[in-house]
Amino acid sequence: MRASRLVSILLLLQTRGRMTARELAERLEVSVRTIYRDVESLHTAGVPLYGDAGTNGGYQLLDGYRTRLTGLTSDEAESLFLAGLPGPAAELGLGAVVTAAQLKLMAALPVELRDRAGRVRERFHLDAPAWYRERDPLPFLPAVADAVWRERVLDVRYKSWKGEVTRRLEPYGLVVKAGRWYLVARSGEHVRTYRVWQILDLVVREEAFTRPDGFDLAAHWQEYLTEFQARLRQGEAVARLTPRGMDRLREMMTPGVVSAAETTARPLPDGRTEVTLPIESVEHALGEFLRLGADVEVRSPVELRERVIATLDDLTARYRDT
Incomplete structure (x- = not known):
């Protein structure tokens, strides 16, 4: 284990340049004291590694040094x-x-x-996209990827929820989530996320931009997901589910909804279970609860309950008319 960690320190410094003891410790999930001991061992072994103290200090390999320790376990x-x-x-x-x-x-x-x-x-075979969904048409993905790689400005025509819009973008990176491609790019003063399959047209300009130093695509994406989830869950609904309804909820709903159902579950004398679930909006929740059919009864909010009743009344009238 220690030998593997010493090799990892060498490869990290070789690929990333200067790193502090704390950065190495966090990356390798050990204590700073352990890093100090490992660095001393590398010195003893003759590795040309030196460290500088101070705010901008850290460990660094002598210029030109390259390790050939590339064996795989x-x-x-x-x-x-x-x-x-x-x-x-x-x-x-x-x-x-x-x-x-x-x-x-x-x-x-x-x-x-x-x-x-x-x-x-x-x-083992990895198939990331969800069930029952065709792959998105992505005619502009190679051009977007090229602009990301070469740091070139993009002029795009884009289908947003407001309709068609035009944007000038500085593309920072591409992310694949559940088989779908997203572009992280700066537009004006803000870094936003764009669905690649909603790009209607684009022009790759020869105008270059400077990617911000230290921009971490993975960290930015995680922050975006956290904010996105917070925006999605802005209300709550109380519902009563049959045993079959609870099983179907676990199969059909997102992990966050399932977790909320299991955490708030309260058994009722009639065999059903009352749960409190996060909802995005009344309109979205209506569609989700209707998927459970007769295995769910919405108790609150009143607006959602009334929408379910109105929808069922409309369906009943339609089928009786035929």
């Missing part, structure tokens, strides 16, 4: 064949490149690691 070799998603790679036009890279990696691995990595590929 069996777990690392296996994980490489689970790390890539063939669908998104193909959408970027890199399907053949990924296949070629995997073939080269397999050829370079020792026989015992090659066998284990091959078994992973035979036994």
Whole structure:
């Protein structure tokens, strides 16, 4: 374990340059004191590693030094064949490149690691998109990816909830979520998220922009998801579910709704369960509860209950008329 950590320190410094002891400790999930001991061990082994004190200090390898310690463990070799998603790679036009890279990696691995990595590929397949959904048309994805890579400004015509809009964007990065592509880009003073499949037209300009130093795409995306979830759940509904309704809710609803149902569940004398669930809006909740049919009774809010009653009355009238 310690030998693996020493190699990790070398590779981190080689790829990222200067890093503080605290940054190394957080990345490797050990104490700062452990990093100090590891650095001393590397010094003793003759690794040209030096550190500077102060606000801008940290550890750094001597310029020009490169480690050749690139051997893979069996777990690392296996994980490489689970790390890539063939669908998104193909959408970027890199399907053949990924296949070629995997073939080269397999050829370079020792026989015992090659066998284990091959078994992973035979036994596990990642299919990220959700059920019952066709892949989004993505005619502009390669151009967007090229603009992200080359740091070029984009002029886009975009379908938003307000209708068609035009935007000049500085594209910072692309994210795949549940099989769908999202573009994180600056427009004016704000960094926003755009659905790539809703881009109607675009022009890649030769005008370059400067990506902000230290911009962390993964951290930005996590913050965006947190804010998005908070916006989605702005109200609550009380409902009563049959045992079958509880089972169907677990199958059909999002993890957050299921968790709320299980946390607030209160058994009733008639065998049903009363739960309090987060809702985005009355309109959205109406559609969600109607999916549960007769296995749910909405108790509150009153507006939602009345909307359910009105919808059922309308359906009853329609079917009786025919």
